[in-house]
Amino acid sequence: MDPDPLLSRATRYTTIAAGTEAVAELEIKRSRFLAVVRRAGTEAEARALVDELRRGFHDARHHCSAFVLGPDRDLRRSSDDGEPAGTAGLPILEALTLRRTGTDAHGDDVADLSDVAAVVVRWFGGTLLGAGGLVRAYSDAVSRALDGARLVPRQRQRLYRLPASHAEAGRIENELRAAGTTVLGTDYGPEGAELGLALPDDDDAVAAAHARVASLTAGSARLRPVGVDWVDAGAAPR
Template identity: 50%
Template sequence: MDSNDSTATRYTVPSADSVHEVEIKRSRFITYLYRVESEVQAREAIAALRKTHFDARHHCSAFILGADRMTQRSNDDGEPSGTAGIPMLDALAKRDTPDGSPLSDILAVVVRYFGGIKLGAGGLVRAYSDSVSQALDAATLIPRQRLRIFTLDADHALAPRYENDLRAAGYQMEATVWEAEHAVLHLGIEDTDATAAQLAEFIATLTSGAGTARPTATKWVDIA
């Protein structure tokens, strides 16, 4: 995803796919959470679960995509309209995350094995919403941030100190390239002009005015 695709600079994603099951009035609700980055990927995962759980009555789904969460879809898959997909989508969209950033690039699929007892419309809404919420409680969620990448040239002898000081100051350091004449440090910052200005001041102090950090690109990274 390119930085030009959105105005958001940070959101939250699942760190890995997961599954969580609850039983409500003899019905089994099996919630699968997937990390997805496109509608095609989401629909492929749903289709795969239909094959795995071919004997289940319902395979309800909801997903949110993109840093700005512009793509949101849900499907009741045979449950009464509005009792499954939308409550699932609401559970994803309104999820509180550790750093307060919105949850996205996530697919939830709830596979229901009917247990013979009807839950009614209100019961279904609660069941599907709670199933997704409990699955999110059990999942590991991590921030994903858009970084502005800079390079900094440094003498071979000075590069290790520069790298250590930058890392200690909280900058995201990537692999240093050791060229014949000098080393090239690569670092990432939050993709804002204010953070870039702070970096420029830090580099000026670090190098006694001799070094300049040059912007090269932007990219999205998971912050573990």
């Protein structure tokens, strides 16, 4: 379950697209490193990834991991899983937390990746890499995986329902989508239809949506607020 959006200081962050994962592999002095990065909305989901890879690659010596959770990225954990302290889990965590995901309005780099878990599986090749070599290997493995990840912005949005007749629902939905409003879908019942909308968590955007709906329906329909939730860009709440 997502954290309460009303308790977060953030209004958006970046995560990995739902249902996808990022994978990369590298070999250093015959040691093999396999990095898997996947979306995780809870600590249980993050630990489930570790357990899955530990079962799937039980012949490996180490299954080092880290995860970052929450819109404010305030839940962070890492594990060296038998590697020398600070040479595996922390580099994995830093690869996640320092990942550049875009730029802000001032052109400065943004690093806001969250709700992600990363595991690096290592098969020992017989040659010690030293502390510096391990740090670079674990960090590079995750960074390479993230290079191929499909990232999506996740925004805090206000959710609304809009009633409409069967005859008008399609037209209203098309007009709203054309205006850039996120329409989560339309439910059809015996007495009419109801559109689900997600609006930016911003008073001006909500006021503009109210005015647009009033214009489209000649004032006959009004938006009904149903809460606040985190929504992937272009997707329905999960």
